[in-house]
Amino acid sequence: MEFYSLLSKHYDNIFQTNTKAISFIEKYIPNKESFLLLDLAAGTGAEAIEFAKKGNRVLATDNSPEMVEKIKEKGLSHSPSIETSILDMRKVSKLAPHSFNIIYCIGNSFVHLDNYKEMTDVLNDCYDRLKAGGKLIIQIVNYDRILGEDITELPLIKNEETGVQFERFYRRGHEKIVFKGKLTISKDGETNVYTSSTTLLPITKEQFKDIVAASHFTNMEIFGTFLGDKYTTSSPALVAVLLKE
Numbered sequence: 679m680e681f682y683s684l685l686s687k688h689y690d691n692i693f694q695t696n697t698k699a700i701s702f703i704e705k706y707i708p709n710k711e712s713f714l715l716l717d718l719a720a721g722t723g724a725e726a727i728e729f730a731k732k733g734n735r736v737l738a739t740d741n742s743p744e745m746v747e748k749i750k751e752k753g754l755s756h757s758p759s760i761e762t763s764i765l766d767m768r769k770v771s772k773l774a775p776h777s778f779n780i781i782y783c784i785g786n787s788f789v790h791l792d793n794y795k796e797m798t799d800v801l802n803d804c805y806d807r808l809k810a811g812g813k814l815i816i817q818i819v820n821y822d823r824i825l826g827e828d829i830t831e832l833p834l835i836k837n838e839e840t841g842v843q844f845e846r847f848y849r850r851g852h853e854k855i856v857f858k859g860k861l862t863i864s865k866d867g868e869t870n871v872y873t874s875s876t877t878l879l880p881i882t883k884e885q886f887k888d889i890v891a892a893s894h895f896t897n898m899e900i901f902g903t904f905l906g907d908k909y910t911t912s913s914p915a916l917v918a919v920l921l922k923e
Contacts, residue, residue, distance in 0.1 A: 681874035686744035691840040695724040698904035699784050706813050716778045718767045719787030723749030730760040739765035771803040778807055784817040789878045801893035814920040821880040822911045841865050855880045897921040
């Protein structure tokens, strides 16, 4: 079975709803019934569904049909507040311009793009999809820390109740990082292991700032966590809020 198809079946046993991300994004949501959010690379839509529960209208997208199907299954009770689309973030230009108040891309998805031009293009396409005063929120791993400390493995994620664990390894290349995922499923006395590899473009804070500078965005804040902590080279993440003025 294709790795990400299998991962979609166990995704919610591996990754918990990011409540800190939800609280962080909510700070930028005024009390308006017409508020519309776009979730890029939504996975199984845990955060998107929470925003829909709170009365916002949400379009949750992912390039995996299996992930989008999971969002549909979980989001039925929130229709029509949540919609779904199978969409690669590189194709966000297919969406109507000036439609969204907030676009967010969290969970380190942004660094799956192939190069700096693709990243700038995605930023510009998001800019054009935002209404005036809208925000683009991006969260990635802090690659100043990953590269500076030569980190080769991220913390193990293990769900004892369901017998699922997910291991994540980094192998540094010339310009990119090879990311290997190892999914172990133990059930009814049987253990199965599945692996997959992909490449990531590990951008530092300064490289990210250069990418933004090459885009239409001119106003940005950078934090080190979803709690709004100041970014340092030892922060766990880079969280950027880009404003369309």
